[in-house]
Amino acid sequence: MQFSHSDAMWQAFPELRAGALHAGGIHADADVEAAIASFSAIAEARLAKAQEGEFPEIQAWRRGFSRMGLKPTQYRCASEALLRRFRQEHALPRLHPLIDLCNAISLAFAIPIAVFDTEKIAGDLEVRRAKGDETYLTFGGESEHPEANEVIFADSEDRAHARRWTNRQSGLSAVRATTRSVLIVAEALHVSAGDDIARLVETAADALARHWPATPKTAMLSFVSPRFEF
Template identity: 25%
Template structure:
């Protein structure tokens, strides 16, 4: 065990396990990264004097009298990505994670799932030859810019901007990068992958661009940027109940699944984007909020549901109201903070949930009498009104009042690796607006949290 875990982690595993429970430790899969995550959280509790049980577990796990705090800047899963990249030593040193490197290497070599393993391909993958002309032009652009003095966060942002220049969705752009280098449609943060291997990447991208004639870009298919609305049509994933369709024939719901995300408490680039967005709304007043057609649509819906929108404000209005009152924005994590920018920009509700906590299929329906939901932040369950629109899976409701508040059991946490998104429109909020907001929500989440888009579409009452 000491080969795969440092002594303090091994002690932590034993300390945090209840006395009447057997330790069932299987190092395969995500067990080891999750244990390191738990250890970092316990160390934070000790440092901040917050959760007493976690803090005590951390303190008792120490070897010797001296308490040694672990690195906090990055997670073990990030380190596991870095140890697979050439020239990543400086990044590892920057985050003070050198002591964990041997354990990360062992996990990657012996226990990690294939989805967590990344190997630069020596030859151009056959799949890279099938990239569209626009994708190859995009790679050429990246190759011409690599040698400039970039930091990873700025370069990651620039990749998104270049994708837009070539009319590519972020999914198409990053897919081109990962296919070209890894022969996969997903991978670690692209900026790190590229900047750690500048010479190799530059040559590879130029070779791909030159390997065949430029082809015309064909839009549509799985890209969220197609001209027509992309229909979801996946009842095994999501559906709208017939009673809801009859009551609200204008309703449209956007659904997306993003897998393989890495969520952090915060990052500097996202904080700068939040600051810039707040500045753009400097003159906003509470009186103006009621004039927006999207806000009016949600207020009308709440009135129809018998909900007082003064006490339960729809999420776009609640966020913008904080801005208008100069109260600033909450900081939750990089996923929630990112998509909240889209909520405020389009004034359309967005909900994100832990995909692995959802028991499919899901449905938008009216609650049955007596159904309850334990909302995030509450200690007692809330009883639904039978007129309140809510999303349900086979275990019960996971939000209330059209993304007003979410359930505790499906909340997005730092450990969340896979996301389930829904975006809702009604009345004057059209299906086109819903799709646009969903696309931008996916883009900004993948920009700051990574991941790959696996499902995307809009379901309507018609």
């Protein structure tokens, strides 16, 4: 399997920096509470100084959404949505240890992180513009079709595993108690995105290795090296 962004995406968003991680050995019994508390504290400290909308990481994604023709305050990147909820409630709901951990890392870095159950992905996964006939399964179990030219994560069977790029993942490949193998993707558009994504991927790989019997494989993606094989 491989993960990539289309050439057209790199050309349209040359400032994009992305990292990917694959790991097996995932289970739902890991105790990640200490790690979550540590990452949450970083977010708390930053939010005490400014709201998430002032973060350069979030502002860059808002500009990116505007360039995609989306209203940034209607459709938010995943990290902004998490930070907004965290600022209001000072906690996030617990879903699965891996998702809870990745959400906490996303809070700390203010960078969206997607986590996919690789067994639910058919063939390769590519971030590209939609044709409009792809299928997307909501978390409520309903089937939708992305709009033509919408940025999606599409597999080889034209199933969309995320809509509006970093806005919302699909229920089809969501991590569940039965998940054993995952693909984790982090993407950013801000000025220091390259360094920040590299730190995030290293942080995530270390956290996974400490909480699961996993030896994560990682990659930094670019226009000249756009594919991650795992």
